[in-house]
Structure formats: C-alpha cells, structure tokens
Amino acid sequence: MYVCVCKGVSESHVKQAAKEGICTMSKLRCKTGLGSQCGICRKSARQLLHQISGTKPQAPCQL
Numbered sequence: 001m002y003v004c005v006c007k008g009v010s011e012s013h014v015k016q017a018a019k020e021g022i023c024t025m026s027k028l029r030c031k032t033g034l035g036s037q038c039g040i041c042r043k044s045a046r047q048l049l050h051q052i053s054g055t056k057p058q059a060p061c062q063l
C-alpha cells in the first residue's frame with residue numbers, strides 16, 4: 001500500500017528505510033522524496049516510521 005502517492009513510496013519502502021536506520025522524517029524525505037509535494041502523507045508516514053523503528057518522534061537518531 002502506498003504511503004505517499006505523489007512520490008510512489010510504499011509501506012515496504014518505509015520499512016526498508018527504517019531497517020537501514022532512517023528514524024526521522026527529514027531523513028526519510030531525503031531518501032525517498034516522501035512528503036515533498038502535497039504533504040498529505042506526512043502525518044501518517046511519521047506515525048508509521050516511528051511505529052516500525054520503535055522510536056518516539058523526538059528520540060535521537062543513531063545515524
């Protein structure tokens with residue numbers, strides 16, 4: 001299922017990014033382009049990223 005329709009980013013892309021250590025929206029946006037157009041996907045993508053990575057939205061990243 002697509003998380004970001006504008007950039008064609010799926011849930012599996014977000015899961016893969018989280019496995020690679022991406023744990024912030026800015027890093028996810030840099031890697032995938034997610035959220036860089038209409039922005040509708042940002043809130044749900046943030047929730048998904050932090051759910052997958054097991055981090056809280058303000059937790060420090062290890063990258």
Ligand code: FES
Nearest residue numbers: 004006038039041
């Ligand atoms: S749906 Fe993600 S930027 Fe539009």
